[in-house]
Amino acid sequence: MRVTVIGTGYVGTVTGACLAYLGHRVTCVDMDQEKIAKLQRGEMPIYEPHLEELLADAAARGGIDFTTELAPAAQASDVIFIAVGTPPRPSGEANLSYLEAAARSIGAAMDGSKFRVVVNKSTVPVGCGNLVETLVREGVREAQPGEEKRVRFGVASNPEFLREGSAIADSLYPDRIVLGAEEECTTKVLRELYAPMTEQTFAPPAYMPRPVAMTSVPLVTTTLTSAEMIKYxxxxxxxxxxxxxxxxxxxxxxxxxxxxxxxxxxxxxxxxxxxxxxxxxxxxxxxxxxxxxxxxxxxxxxxxxxxxxxxxxxxxxxxRQVVIQKLQEKLFILKGRTIALLGLAFKPDTDDLRDAPSLQIAERLIQLGARVKAYDPIAMPACKAQHPELMMQYCDSVRDAVLDADAVVLVTEWDEFRHVDLEKIAHLMHQPVLVDGRNLYDPETARNAGFDYTGIGRAAxxxxxxxxxxxxxxxxxxxxxxxxxxxxxxxxxxx
Ligand SMILES: NC(=O)c1ccc[n+]([C@@H]2O[C@H](COP(=O)([O-])OP(=O)(O)OC[C@H]3O[C@@H](n4cnc5c(N)ncnc54)[C@H](O)[C@@H]3O)[C@@H](O)[C@H]2O)c1
Missing domain, CATH: 1.10.1040.10 (N-(1-d-carboxylethyl)-l-norvaline Dehydrogenase; domain 2)
Incomplete structure (x- = not known):
């Protein structure tokens, strides 16, 4: 099938790559020219393990390309995915402006040459399936007055459940695929699109083997509203x-x-x-x-x-405040103290910093007068670029970060941190205080290494x-x- 994916973020890029890997011909569209230029050069705009290899395999199988031009891609496609961001507004309500713009552009691009399915993969509040349908129609009406009756399309909700850091395994071997639509003809197209995945008939990539005993993936077909509600x-x-x-x-x-x-x-x-x-x-x-x-x-x-x-x-x-309280209990005064943060990304194996606890912890420590040093194996460039307001010292290694620090806080459980030599680290510090924010270390081992250790909810x-x-x-x-x-x-x- 011909597929367009709008939005080349964490969801869109992985979705496009997986569908092309299954044999579909995919075009990924984004309005961010820099992102598209990177993808065209074979560079990854995000950090996701094995994405580069998957994209190379996808290009060799179904074929995948990247563009900022939505119209030709949408015209050629049988299925058009919307995978744009839906960030929160200050009121808590989802900002639907990207979704709305994408839906209108799809409408403006569609012609009457075939039936197409517009799939909402972005996480959206209940009722957005109907909104997308209305906006696509409005897009058709505005761009091509009189063509509305000739343009045939169905709208589906296909929420995404991938986790950053294991997005490829989650996408190729999901626990379930949810399809919400009001008409069987729409569901039928998506059933066919996902058949290699639901039936697990594709040859697994060498770097992402199929889980043992997995033979199929449950398909949940339901209404638009229920699909939207399932995701939330x-x-x-x-x-x-x-x-x-x-x-x-x-x-x-x-x-x-x-x-x-x-x-x-x-x-x-x-x-x-x-x-x-x-x-x-x-x-x-x-x-x-x-x-x-x-x-x-x-x-x-x-x-x-x-x-x-x-x-x-x-x-x-x-x-989020527990770490600060624990540091205050251990050090009493935070003013002028040096605190090392190990990990900035909101979780391991990603460079995503959206709503990362590290940001709030660093901000609060700086407000309280502490010096903050940080080390993250992957997310430091993203943090520097996205949070210039955080006046902290970025370090090249765990060693640099903990050197002469009064306390170290384990913020993100990167694998690298699992294997550090705790005894060496304790010796490098001014005061060997360890706040283990992810309960990564065995308390006894950390204490034997010389640390004044405190985890979360781990009484002696x-x-x-x-x-x-x-x-x-x-x-x-x-x-x-x-x-x-x-x-x-x-x-x-x-x-
Ligand atoms: N990130 C996750 O782990 C995850 C998991 C499941 C579901 N989701 C949902 O999927 C959606 C996308 O999330 P994400 O993390 O990939 O977002 P993202 O911010 O990483 O990427 C969104 C992309 O959409 C592009 N975009 C926005 N409007 C556009 C338009 N009109 N035309 C073309 N491109 C446009 C942006 O430039 C950006 O590159 C969100 O609704 C999110 O809630 C995310």
Whole structure:
């Protein structure tokens, strides 16, 4: 099939590359000339593992090209995806201006030569499918008066569930594909488009093997409104799940429990599931915050108070302050102290800084008079370019960042940070204080390395001595180790 994808961001580029990999002929369109020029030169405008290889494979299979010219691409296409940004307005409502512009341009470009499907992949409030249909029609009417009846198209909602950092695996091997449309002819086109994916008939790329035992992908076909609601319900549920883990962590600290063990214990319940139960600095990224706010805004429009969603936002807001409180407890005075931040991206394996906890932490520390040094393996150029207001020192390595620091905060759990030599780091610091914002390190190991360690919701094991007096001779470390495989079931707190 001929496919156009409008928007070459984190979603559009990956979607275009995957569809071309499946054998479709894809054109990716963006109004950002610099982004398109980069993609045309084979350079990646975003950091996403294996995207470069996938794009090369996609070019060799179905074929993929990049342009700023929407009209010729849309005219040639059977399916036109809208994958533009829908950022939040200050009121919390989604800014639909990019979506509206894209829909009008599609209408202006379409002719009566064939039936086309316009697919909304951007995350949009309930009702936007209808809005897109209206805007496409208006686009046709304005650009080609009298042609409206000849132009045939259907509108579908096909929400995206990929996670940055594992976007390619999430797209080629998704948990489900959701298609919302009002007419069967529209759904039929998309069924055909996605058939190689739903039936898993394509040869997997060498760098992204198919998960063992995966033979097909469930296809959920529904109405436009339900599809739009599925996306918001999924993201808000995940945000609440992480919020729950954070709330539990704060309670664990008070009662003397370890949140990692508590979440591992509840995650084994199949009704709960172990994923998205990692306590930490609170969620960030381009989706959770904006989607919770957007659904709250929709609820308000319908006169409904969505209390759980309000609480999810409030808990997350408070969680962002926990690191500052912990630093104040350890150092008392932050003025003039040097704090090292390890990680800036909102999660590992991406350069995305949208709503990243690091930004708020750095800003607050600077306000409080601290000197901030930061190191991130990938996101530093993006941070420098997008946040010139943050007066922090960017460092070339973990070593540079921690040198002479009064405390180090683990902000993003990049793999590189997992393997650092904690003892060496502790020796390089002015004061070996470690605030582990992602519970990445084993507290005992960090303390043995010389750190004054504090994680999130990880109380010291005060009860162990009493147990050993009663004849429980199992040492602390081996008891902790015996829980590790269980704790590992609880994955990273991101979308
Ligand atoms: N990033 C994610 O992890 C993720 C996951 C699932 C869903 N989503 C949703 O997908 C949508 C896109 O997200 P993203 O992160 O890829 O956004 P992004 O900001 O990275 O990319 C959007 C792109 O659209 C382009 N654009 C905007 N208006 C345009 C127009 N009229 N014509 C051509 N190009 C235009 C922009 O220049 C930009 O390159 C959002 O609605 C988001 O909520 C994102």
């Amino acid at each position: 319900a999924a993201n808000t549920f995940l945000a609440m799940k992480i919020g729950f883990a954070n709330e539990a962590a704060n309670l664990c600290e008070r009662v003397g429990a370890d949140v990692k063990e508590v979440m591992a214990g509840i995650g084994l319940d199949s009704r709960i599931g172990g994923k998205f139960l990692s306590a930490g600095l609170g969620w960030g990224g381009s989706c959770f915050g904006k989607d919770v706010q957007s659904l709250l805004h929709t609820a308000e429009e319908y006169g409904y108070q969505a209390r759980l969603l309000e609480a999810a936002l409030a808990v997350n807001r408070a969680q 094991r005060a009860r162990t001595n009493r147990n050993s007096q009663k004849g429980d001779s199992q040492p602390v470390n081996s008891r902790a180790a015996s829980l590790e495989p269980v704790a590992a079931l609880v994955d990273a707190p991101h979308k």
